[in-house]
Amino acid sequence: MSEEQNAHCTAPAGASAPRVAVVGAGWAGLSAALALAEAGVGVSVFESAPMVGGRARTVSLATPLGRFDVDNGQHLIVGAYRDALALVDRLAGKSSPGARLERMPLALHSASGLRLQAAPLPAPLHLAWALAGARGLGPGGRGAMLRLMLALRAAGWRVPAGDTVATLLVRHRQPPQLVERIWAPLCIGALNTLPEQACAATFATVLRDTLGARRAASDFVLPDTPLGAVLPEPALQRLQALGAQVHLHAPVRALARTAAGRWEVAARGHHRAFDAVLLALPPWSAARLLAGSGLSIGRLGEFESEPIATGWAFWPTDAAPALPRWQLLDENASRGHRGQWLFDRGIVTNAGARARLGGIVVSVASRLSGRSADEIARGLVEQLASTIGGPRPTCIRIVTERRATFRCTPHRPRLQPDHLLSRAPGLWLAGDWLWPDYPATLEAAVRSGTTAADHLRRDLLRAGRPSGAPHATASRGMPNSARHPQAASSA
Numbered sequence: 001m002s003e004e005q006n007a008h009c010t011a012p013a014g015a016s017a018p019r020v021a022v023v024g025a026g027w028a029g030l031s032a033a034l035a036l037a038e039a040g041v042g043v044s045v046f047e048s049a050p051m052v053g054g055r056a057r058t059v060s061l062a063t064p065l066g067r068f069d070v071d072n073g074q075h076l077i078v079g080a081y082r083d084a085l086a087l088v089d090r091l092a093g094k095s096s097p098g099a100r101l102e103r104m105p106l107a108l109h110s111a112s113g114l115r116l117q118a119a120p121l122p123a124p125l126h127l128a129w130a131l132a133g134a135r136g137l138g139p140g141g142r143g144a145m146l147r148l149m150l151a152l153r154a155a156g157w158r159v160p161a162g163d164t165v166a167t168l169l170v171r172h173r174q175p176p177q178l179v180e181r182i183w184a185p186l187c188i189g190a191l192n193t194l195p196e197q198a199c200a201a202t203f204a205t206v207l208r209d210t211l212g213a214r215r216a217a218s219d220f221v222l223p224d225t226p227l228g229a230v231l232p233e234p235a236l237q238r239l240q241a242l243g244a245q246v247h248l249h250a251p252v253r254a255l256a257r258t259a260a261g262r263w264e265v266a267a268r269g270h271h272r273a274f275d276a277v278l279l280a281l282p283p284w285s286a287a288r289l290l291a292g293s294g295l296s297i298g299r300l301g302e303f304e305s306e307p308i309a310t311g312w313a314f315w316p317t318d319a320a321p322a323l324p325r326w327q328l329l330d331e332n333a334s335r336g337h338r339g340q341w342l343f344d345r346g347i348v349t350n351a352g353a354r355a356r357l358g359g360i361v362v363s364v365a366s367r368l369s370g371r372s373a374d375e376i377a378r379g380l381v382e383q384l385a386s387t388i389g390g391p392r393p394t395c396i397r398i399v400t401e402r403r404a405t406f407r408c409t410p411h412r413p414r415l416q417p418d419h420l421l422s423r424a425p426g427l428w429l430a431g432d433w434l435w436p437d438y439p440a441t442l443e444a445a446v447r448s449g450t451t452a453a454d455h456l457r458r459d460l461l462r463a464g465r466p467s468g469a470p471h472a473t474a475s476r477g478m479p480n481s482a483r484h485p486q487a488a489s490s491a
């Protein structure tokens with residue numbers, strides 16, 4: 001039976017089913033809760049915010065043109081997001097798979113003359129074509145880019161441990177213009193970390209799974225709705241249909257292991273014991289909860305965070321410039337030009353109000369420290385004027401996520417969902433920081449969530465707490481499942 005067919009052979013949890021608390025309703029927590037609920041496990045989700053989605057959620061912004069729903073931050077989804085896209089399609093229903101997502105071949109353009117456009121050909125011809133027709137990579141740029149990709153492929157996409165992206169680029173003699181126009185923006189965009197600090201091994205994995213993979217893996221996948229409608233809200237509806245309890249506005253404040261080996265979860269307005277707990281939180285939130293509960297935080301305190309700011313530009317619909325679907329922006333900090341990407345988000349509407357919306361991404365936003373939102377917005381207005389021209393936006397609203405991602409350095413801990421299990425049996429972890437090969441992404445969040453749920457469920461089975469329905473998702477195995485041979489064996 002295919003994975004998708006299997007996922008629909010489900011039943012709501014019976015009264016005797018084991019009960020699991022999932023703490024956090026971001027993309028990791030939601031995908032974990034779905035995998036558990038579809039396998040017949042009784043699930044209670046506790047989310048501190050009033051809505052689901054976590055760091056990829058919908059927010060409402062007031063502007064002179066009206067109040068509009070937008071993403072908390074402009075997100076880029078690529079075709080390589082195997083599990084996240086499969087889950088989105090499955091939740092959208094078979095009648096309209098991927099209805100809200102538009103796939104377009106990779107194209108990197110900038111006002112300063114960069115042109116790199118993948119062809120609709122099978123890999124690697126799509127990339128060969130792109131390189132043959134590329135413009136603006138500077139002297140020797142095309143050959144150097146090809147050399148680096150071939151060298152990484154020949155090395156199995158492995159690079160020396162501890163290398164930064166900057167070291168990798170120097171070792172492969174990448175010319176300055178190529179670094180400035182391609183490699184640095186891709187590194188900053190994908191890892192939210194400067195090349196001088198960014199992990200070369202993770203960057204190589206990103207290249208392997210996008211530019212180095214099948215053609216569709218490097219597609220840009222653009223939703224025509226805010227992110228909340230892409231996965232979080234359909235996931236919430238499916239969870240409720242499966243009988244899962246989802247408590248919003250319910251921060252978990254303490255965890256305690258009972259003498260009977262269960263877990264008491266104290267959340268706002270709720271106090272209940274569970275057979276297991278899955279913490280689907282960022283490392284800093286999980287560490288705070290664990291420390292406050294007198295529990296070990298393991299290596300969770302070693303993660304650093306990095307902000308991302310998004311400038312949401314609003315124009316009247318009849319006085320908006322011709323926006324590119326997306327475009328790389330040239331950074332120039334001395335002129336306040338801090339944006340790296342511009343996305344056209346089309347027309348947004350609400351209660352009769354309409355506006356044209358553009359999203360400007362400012363990654364590694366720790367560099368903005370000490371600057372006011374007004375100052376950042378003024379710089380972005382100037383950057384737009386010098387890049388695309390046309391009428392200036394009515395306003396730019398800056399949304400800064402202070403802890404958008406972990407800083408993707410070579411020395412960050414590489415942890416697994418069972419990191420705390422030996423000290424706290426029944427306590428599992430999920431989140432974008434628990435798919436160690438990847439930077440903090442929606443895909444890492446979904447993979448870690450479904451994998452942690454799968455191992456948790458198997459753990460319950462071994463402890464004699466069978467769930468009420470057949471196995472819902474195939475085990476993809478924790479990357480170190482060898483450390484837990486029983487967990488990797490079939491249930």
Ligand SMILES: Cc1cc2nc3c(=O)[nH]c(=O)nc-3n(C[C@H](O)[C@H](O)[C@H](O)COP(=O)(O)OP(=O)(O)OC[C@H]3O[C@@H](n4cnc5c(N)ncnc54)[C@H](O)[C@@H]3O)c2cc1C
Binds near residue numbers: 028029252281432
């Ligand atoms: C501005 C921005 C831009 C980004 N751009 C991209 C991009 O282009 N592409 C990409 O793939 N990724 C991008 N990301 C990263 C992506 O959003 C994250 O990797 C992903 O959303 C993380 O999901 P998660 O479920 O692991 O964690 P989270 O989304 O952080 O979920 C954790 C949840 O736990 C809740 N919580 C915290 N403490 C408690 C508590 N004590 N009790 C109950 N609930 C609690 C939080 O409210 C939150 O909802 C971006 C992130 C940001 C912020």
